[in-house]
Amino acid sequence: MKNIILKSLELVNFKGIPYAKFDDLNPKENSFFGKNEAGKTTLFNAFLWLLFGKDLNDRKDYEIKPLDSDNKPTKGLNSEVHAVLLINNEEVTISRIYKEKWSRIKGSEEKAFKGHETELIFNSVPVALKEFNLKISEIVKEDVFKLITNPLAFESLKKEEKRAVLVSVVGELTDQELFDSDEEFKTLESKLSNKTLTEYDAQLKASIKKSKEEKEDTPARIDELKRSKIEEVDFELIESQISNKKALITDIDSQIENSGKSVQKVIDANTKVQQEIQKLNFQKSEIEINLRAKAKQECFVDTSSIGALKSKLNNASTMLVNSNNYLDSLKHNISTYESNIKVLEADKADLVLKYNTENAKVFDVEKYSCTCPNCQTKFVYNDEPEKEFNIEKNQKLSKIIEQGNSIKSKIEEYKSQARKVMLGLAESQKDIEKYTSEINSLKEQIQNESNNLQSPKNEEEVYLSLVNDDAQISKLNIEISTLQSKIREVKPADVSELKQQKQALQSEIDTLTEKKASKSVNDNLDKRIEELSSREKELSQVISSLEKEQFIIERFKKVKSESLENSVNKLFKTVKFKLFEEQVNGGLNPTCIALIDGVPFLAANTASQINAGLDIINTLCKANDVTAPIFIDNRESVTELIPTDSQIINLVVSPEHEVLTLIK
Template identity: 30%
Template sequence: MKKIELIVLKLRDFKGIKSLDIQLDGGNAQIFGDNEVGKTTTFDAFLWLLFDKDSNNKKDFAIKTLNGDGSERHNLEHTVEGTFLVDGTAITLKKIYKEKWTKKRGQAVAEFTGHVVEHFVDEVPMSKKDFTAKVESIVDEEVFKLLTSPTYFNEQLKWQEKRKLLLEICGDISDEEVIASNTSLAKLNDLLNGKSLEDMKKIITSKKKHINEELEKIPVRIDEINKMLPETTVDVETIRQQVAKIEANIEELQEQKIRVKNGSSVLDKQRQLQDLEMKSSELKRTFEADSIQEINKLQVRVQEAQGNVQIIQSEIKHKENYKNSKEIELQQLSQDIQHIENQLVELRKEWAHHNNAQFEYEDKCECPSCKQELPQEQVEAARNEALAQFNEEKARKLSAVNEKGKSLAQEKERKVSRHNEVNNDLFSANMELDTTKNKLETAQKELAKYQDKLKQAQTSVPDVTATDEYKSINLQIETLQAEIEQLNEHASEAIAGIDEEIDKLNFERKECNSAIAQHANIEASKERIIELEDQQVKLAQEYEKLEQTTFLIEEFIRTKVNMLTDRINSKFKYARFKLFDTQVNGGLNEVCETTYKGVPYGTGLNNAAKINVGLDIINTLSAHFGIQAPIFVDNAEAVTKFIDVDTQLISLVVSEKDKQLRVEVEGQQPMLKEAI
């Protein structure tokens, strides 16, 4: 068990308190004072020293001392220092909150630019990070607040945080333990099927919502279907027989129509017409056969000649592109060679300039500092050293020029060699291009020759239509076509009458089929109503099953909460905890509310009961975390008797007669402390 005791707490210019030293030496104490004298300020200072927050868990609270008009008093160091005994080892923590004044360049007066906080541990300055780490090594912030204020657990923590902390103290109860304690929950594992209670509750809620929506829609759908059903019924079997009779009549009329259209005289003349047309085509094909064959041969020759021309043209284009690229490369090489020659000329000038350079030296016979004449050997040594440096630098420059000249000469040699190669390539390319152009000229002449022959052959084809035989056959064809047209006109009148009868029968069949379709829709609607009614029953049954599962889950929660409540309450002497609320519909809501003798902490307890319940909670938390820390009890005048606690207790008591803070430590004489 780690034990933390407050030995002394010192305040300087903190929240209006100019100077205050509270010597506790680890003992229980009472701090008396009238309202606004500074009792709560001592607790604020204590927490700010450790965690940068006041007793209301706020960071942005006013630390600075104010003037009478409410303005801030400047140039003060707001200091809190506390000495603690941690498991018998003393440690002193100190923080100073002060203004930062900065004098900008060109200004005579410093300006206020913000605040800084200085941190000390045992008088050793530290960064905020190291200071915080030191405090955390003593105790965690949240744990310390829980252990130092009897109201923090009940008034600062959210109910979810309180519930979580209580479960950490007493340990959670497994689902298996809960189910084993109540035989009515035996089926729950099978219903959950591996899912958590929360997930199953969400699933059930979603399903019930969906079922309710469907159950609301089904009566509306049934009513809509009933409204659409016609009041009269039809004899569907009689209508089907009528449709069969109509279709038989239509089929008979279609056959009659074909017989009229395909009369025997028309068929004979159509066969004669086909024979004559075939005879005409055969005469034309035979008459033109030789000429057509010659034309086909010439067309093949023309296509071959055109292909040769295109191939040679493509070859010429390729060779011209190659020639152009060589000409461009040759021009670039010539420019490069000229540029290199220009560079070589400049290098020769540079070499001559460096080579002709003469050593110049001004003998300095006196010391530049004391102006005394230097020894002759020292002057000579300086001159020789300068000459050596001159010669070395001259040789280096000449060598650099030579190296660059060699490199450029080699580069020129490569460029000239490549220039000769490209020049030869260009000569060959021109020769090949001329040869290919000659080939193109020959191929074009060949193409023109065959094109002329083809044109002559096409104009010399004999005209079959001028022969007597062709004219005779064509006259017979025209006579037969006229006779067939006349016969078809008489058949069209008969066919039109048949089509009119067929249209009437099709309309009657359509009306009958509409009646049959309407009957089918009525039957389908009736079947749909039956389906919806069955669905309504199934959904109601499914909803009932979900309600049963919901009841089991709520019974499980109720059982677990009762077990948890008993286990948690057994850890406390006075405090009791309500962990769930029963809703109007019988469901359970998880909560965490502290009670004392059945009275809720937030609505019915007086201050004395709240403080003692808080102290009871601190006793349990202290044992759980293994830490004993000083407890600050504000408004302690409300309590006539505190419950027993095993740690240092500092009571802040309102006393109208005490216009200055008065500290009474057990076993010590009362002390008056200046607080304003």
């Protein structure tokens, strides 16, 4: 087993502690005494921050620096935590330093604050964050460390997380092991093809619900069918009445047929005349079609030459618009070039003035000369300043010349581009004049062609004139009129009374037929009632069978849950875990409730909670084969701790101790 012991801990400017160092800690038990806000909890936060960069609440981004009178982080300080650990009696030194970053402002002696950076040191060697985290994880995983160093850490987890930790420690009985342990469970397994136990359970619940709903609806449906049955009648009497009325209808149909035969002769004669009229109208229609074509030909005017000229006019107009747009674009480009040249010329003039000013500068001999005390003669005691002056002056002049040449080159380039655009400007102007002239010419031609066209005749007037003058159409009109005079008026026979009698008899037959059909309706209703009664019994059996399977599933879950609870609780001495809650319907809901002598963890007193937490830590240490220092806050509330192999760090509230004091 890996044993981790805190040998020494040093804090520098960490939260409310300016400096504190605790050496040679007892490998078994240590107690830190201090009044409230003396920094007891800060020790644990500092230890966690050293290893993982987080506090007790798993926060990364929180203020660790001391605060000034305005409750703001004090500047000019670095926050540091250093520790020496004994890992299986081998010393490991670890440091984390939260440093301020300052950089000198250009051209000034002052420095500006640029934020913070973290320096990590492992066994006296600075390391990067990734390497540091890897080395810490090799000692102990972060999630495990937090659970085995704080008695209340496990209970602060969500129930799903607590269950996962416990299951990882004891392992869980597999479904297959349970299937093999019981014949009913084995039968259940055979029904899980292509589905999980949870899915099959949901399927059963849905089937039971559907079957119960159908069974509950069945009695009402049977009552409704019984109420729908028709009263029994004398079917032989009805059959006799229907036969008599059908015979009467046959007699009426015969009378109607005889009265209509004389009318049919007139209708047939009229039909023959109408056929002759139709033939003559067809001949007349063919002649009119030919006359319509003749009238259209006489009124036709050829305008194809004008259409061709208008097409050319549209093309020329489009080209004129494009040429004008192109001309505007060229003018804009020339304006841009001229504007750029004007700006560059101004820059060039500024450079000439700058060059003349710089070139006029001379070395100040007086500044670097002295007088001989003996002969009063002036001389330059060192020629280096003049050399430096001339070098600097030549460099500045060369740079000005270089800038001037660059500007000159750009001016020439813009002028060259402007000249090219000017050539295009002249060509574009010629195109505009060309298309304008072409458009005027085409408009004149169109006008002349339009003036030469003859006034078109009215096609409808020409057509009507041709029709009126056609002798064949006049002859056909006379023949059609003669035939139409031969059509005789058809007066239908009055059989309305016979039809009314027939309709009344048919209505009586329909009523009798409906009464006759009631026997078939009642037979079908009786058959359906029998089917529903049979289905009701069948549904009772189906529901019973499905509920039996559901009961087996619930028993399966209960056996599995009891097995898991028993396995978990064997690992603990003072605390027991309730991993499942039974629902009203008998089902089980997964949970994770820690119980201390039957009392929920959070409802127990502080001493019971701490000892229960130590019990959990002992088990987790064995499962992970590691021990680490346990920080026990509010230690004064516990008179006696249960035994543990881990190092104990007691944090005790003591009003008598103004400053945090270690007692080994």
